Amino acid sequence: MSTQVVIEGPGEHRLDAHAPREPAAGEALVRVHAVGICGSDREVYQGNRPEGYVRYPLTPGHEWSGTVDAVGAGVPTTLVGRKVVGEGFRNCQVCDRCHAGETTLCTSGYEETGFTQPGAMAGTLTLPARLLHALPDDADLTAAALLEPAACIAAAAIKANALPGERVAVVGTGTLGMFAVQFLKANSPAELLVVGTRPDRAELSKAFGATDFRTRSQELPDDFDVVIETAGSASAATTAASLLRRGGRLVLTGIPAPGAEGLDPTDLVVRQLEVHTVFGAPPDAWAHTVRVFGAGLLDPLPLVTHELPLDRFPEAIELVGSGDPKVGKVLLRP
Numbered sequence: 001m002s003t004q005v006v007i008e009g010p011g012e013h014r015l016d017a018h019a020p021r022e023p024a025a026g027e028a029l030v031r032v033h034a035v036g037i038c039g040s041d042r043e044v045y046q047g048n049r050p051e052g053y054v055r056y057p058l059t060p061g062h063e064w065s066g067t068v069d070a071v072g073a074g075v076p077t078t079l080v081g082r083k084v085v086g087e088g089f090r091n092c093q094v095c096d097r098c099h100a101g102e103t104t105l106c107t108s109g110y111e112e113t114g115f116t117q118p119g120a121m122a123g124t125l126t127l128p129a130r131l132l133h134a135l136p137d138d139a140d141l142t143a144a145a146l147l148e149p150a151a152c153i154a155a156a157a158i159k160a161n162a163l164p165g166e167r168v169a170v171v172g173t174g175t176l177g178m179f180a181v182q183f184l185k186a187n188s189p190a191e192l193l194v195v196g197t198r199p200d201r202a203e204l205s206k207a208f209g210a211t212d213f214r215t216r217s218q219e220l221p222d223d224f225d226v227v228i229e230t231a232g233s234a235s236a237a238t239t240a241a242s243l244l245r246r247g248g249r250l251v252l253t254g255i256p257a258p259g260a261e262g263l264d265p266t267d268l269v270v271r272q273l274e275v276h277t278v279f280g281a282p283p284d285a286w287a288h289t290v291r292v293f294g295a296g297l298l299d300p301l302p303l304v305t306h307e308l309p310l311d312r313f314p315e316a317i318e319l320v321g322s323g324d325p326k327v328g329k330v331l332l333r334p
Contacts, residue, residue, distance in 0.1 A: 002123025002334060005313045009056045010047025015311055020124040023072035028129040030084060034145035034331045035120040036063030037320050039232070044115065045317050054115050061119030062088045062112065065144035075129040083139050085147045087131040087286055088113040104280040121310060123334045133290045144293070145331055146300035150179045151281035151289040156251040157183040158285060159276040162226045169193040171240040172230030173201035175303050175329050176253055178208055180228045182298055185209030195220065195239060200325050204302065224248060234260035241273060249274045306330040
């Protein structure tokens with residue numbers, strides 16, 4: 001018998017005994033190796049998650065890696081023993097959006113592992129096997145626990161469609177920003193600028209492939225072809241748009257606080273900017289991420305700074321929101 005985190009409601013949690021749920025037809029039972037914590041988990045704990053995007057009581061955890069222990073009827077038994085990660089969105093598979101591969105836009109409503117369905121802050125996770133992505137046998141499962149945020153950035157990179165030789169930039173230096181640098185670097189840009197508020201991230205940004213690093217207080221150029229914003233504030237979105245040349249492409253991945261003033265629509269129209277947004281990762285972004293990771297072109301481990309046992313969940317939540325520059329990605333180990 002293992003343990004699980006249960007958030008009863010905003011600011012209330014407990015540790016419970018956890019018994020694996022045997023997989024039904026079409027499902028798989030995964031033994032969780034590690035689970036990451038991000039700002040959205042903190043939102044769930046604090047009660048700031050938008051209405052309809054959380055259901056209490058809840059076992060959180062949408063960023064995870066593990067090994068398949070058992071499968072239900074209709075699932076190939078060859079999956080047992082495989083290292084895996086998994087998509088979070090529990091899409092219906094039959095609406096027009098799902099058939100188009102846009103599962104994060106499923107018209108049947110929002111359901112996601114760790115928010116409205118039981119997540120991975122437990123010893124095991126049972127979920128539809130169709131959501132799993134198998135990893136190479138020699139994959140590092142600690143690194144793989146970061147593939148969910150990486151997949152969200154892969155979705156942004158796909159929408160950005162950066163071409164070799166273009167000038168590209170990233171606004172934000174957290175986990176998402178560092179993944180954006182790695183994905184954009186793979187497209188052989190002529191220049192790759194990172195803009196952030198933490199000068200201590202300059203060295204890591206350049207190690208991942210950035211050619212320049214600047215803080216927002218420094219003079220910034222305005223002639224980039226592609227910019228991916230990852231910081232999640234209205235000011236970051238404005239900065240990201242200001243970096244673009246006329247006709248440039250902007251992808252927003254961060255979610256500012258409700259009511260935040262955003263981009264100037266006049267500016268968007270006059271400069272004919274192409275604006276995309278990302279909320280979660282569809283299957284093509286997941287497949288791309290797993291391929292890139294398997295090829296050794298994505299390195300999540302330098303982003304991990306803390307690994308804690310499950311019973312230190314409150315400490316992990318505090319670390320994520322501390323603002324301490326020494327805190328990167330925080331993982332829990334069930």
